[in-house]
Amino acid sequence: MILSIFLGIDIGTTAIKLGVIQKNELLYTTDLPLETYGDEQIKFQSGDELLGALTTGILSIPIRLRQQITSISFSTAMHSLMPDNKEKKIFLWSDLQAASTIDRFKQTRLAAQFYEITGTPIHAMSPFAKLLHFKETRQYTEVTHWYGLKELIMMYFTGRPFIDYATASATGLFDLRKKQWCGEILDYLGISTDQLAPLVDTDQSFEMLPELRTLFGFSKEIQVIIGASDGTLAAYASYYSTGRTASLTIGTSAAVRQITKKIQLDQKKQNFCYYLKEDLLVSGAPSNNGGIVLAWAANHLAENPALFYETLSELLKGTLPSANNLRFWPYLNGERAPYWSNKIKGGFRDLTLQHTRADMIRSVIEGILLNIRQLVELVAKNEELSVSGRFFQTAVLGELAADIFGTPCYYAPENEPIFGLYYLLEKPKKSINENKQVFLPDPINRDIYKKIAHNYFN
Known part of the structure; x- marks a missing residue:
């Protein structure tokens, strides 16, 4: 029997960490730093730089080990938001552009209602807050597609943007009980589900693009599994091991x-x-x-x-x-x-x-x-x-x-x-x-x- 070899990739706000695991043993690990740009209010990363670092990190894994990897999955930082344009500018949870906007929204009756629907605190960190700010300031067109770290990674590996329920539930746009984008919240923001990525469960698997398999020397059988968010996965690691x-x-x-x-x-x-x-x-x-x-x-x-x-x-x-x-x-x-x-x-x-x-x-x-x-x-x-x-x-x-x-x-x-x-x-x-x-x-x-x-x- 061929034992599975798992490649986990954790994309945080300061670094990308890769770990190859088999039978609970970490066979290989590496960290690659990520640069954050902006000022006291604006905090963002470059999608192109992130994908470049990720590519370098995977290629640093010894080729013989890469060839044996059977599945690959992703943990991503919560609350990221990326307008899908040529800039690939990923606004992080620490971005505070929406601070004054969300302070005003907190005074409305909808604040408590939206928190109850989503389980996401009403705070400038959330994509909901950022989208509300961008709507008020008209920084982007009304037909802009809105993604984040997970969607960027899934697009890179599979050719299509997807987001898992765990990462989506930290956006402030996801109905925690119905497990779908909340129509009421999207209507309030003036966006449609077509402008967001399709939702899937955290264990959903996909085929990797053939050109990526060739680039990295992966086998044809390798599965891409979407994974979850860093915070939920850290909690689960603790629960499972202790x-x-x-x-x-x-x-x-x-x-x-x-x-x-x-x-x-x-x-x-x-x-x-x-x-x-x-x-x-x-x-x-x-x-x-x-x-x-x-x-x-x-x-x-x-x-x-x-x-x-x-x-x-x-x-x-x-x-x-x-x-x-x-x-x-x-x-x-x-x-x-x-x-x-x-x-x-x-x-x-x-x-x-x-x-x-x-x-x-x-x-x-x-x-x-x-x-x-x-x-x-x-x-x-x-x-x-x-x-x-x-x-x-x-x-x-x-x-x-x-x-x-x-x-x-x-x-x-x-x-x-x-x-x-x-x-x-x-x-x-x-x-x-x-x-x-x-x-x-x-x-x-x-x-x-x-x-x-x-x-x-x-």
Whole structure:
């Protein structure tokens, strides 16, 4: 019997990651950086550059391995929007052109209604918001076709643009219950379903264009499977490998996610709820302010930025919980959940002459984690967490996270979209490893942070 060899491709907002997997083992992996253009408001990537990087990445896989690949699938970043023209300009989730437009829309009765239909928070990140802005400013013709990262990739490999339910459910245009484009929302925007890509389920397979098979040296039997979105796949990777439905990833940004079988929405705090596969959804809440704020602290507050992470353990041992009653609001990058505001700002609160550099750094870390605690309580209250991301590679930060969240945190480095793709589509035998590194809350510190959390952001 020929064992399947799977190529997973994760297209994020900073890089493309490729992973070749067989029998749960990563045989080959590589990362290719992507350049983002624009300014403080406009954030976009070049579709042509992205496809060029992707081509280079696939060709870097050893030819003998490429010839054995039996299926290829894709994880793509959510909330991308690309007008289908010669420019191939892909606007990213971080593009804020629609900020003022969506702030006005939030005041209408339709805002709550559209959130309930789609499960997508009403925020400038969403393609809905961008389309509304482009309609108001008349930047594109009324007959423009609107795609995104997934459609661009599917066009490249199959000759036709398609989008999967998971990626579509993060656009703000998709009816989560009917699994189709929402006619009411499209009518409001003045566009038709013909201007969007056809919808398919996350396990839908296609034939690859013959010229692409030849270029990459793939076999004639290779299948192209559309896949899903990066956030839902990261959550599924955690669920499949640890058995825990709740997960937290802290990278540059952060997100708490929960695998669920029921649509879960909160009109006030606007958690997201996205499709994953026929019987599973992913509910969650994202933060703009994860490792990016820690990097800011390293660069601007540490005595030696190069040694910041190596000296954190000593710094935290030399300071006490609450950082001598100093608070830090981590909203240096605006914030999504639970505030959904681009105008909210960060900074120190109750700073005095008695506070030290160490107090300030500790308060930054506590502020980041106490903000994420709000998301944990919204999405996964009283649950153990599977955690991943570079943040948790520093053990002392994992320990502090467990104290602040008040729950065990199980470090699971395979919580990556590529493994989520592999588990979703290949369905390998589950092999839950309970010998993972676990961060357990200290009972005394847990109780201290529970009190601190009560009014930290008031």
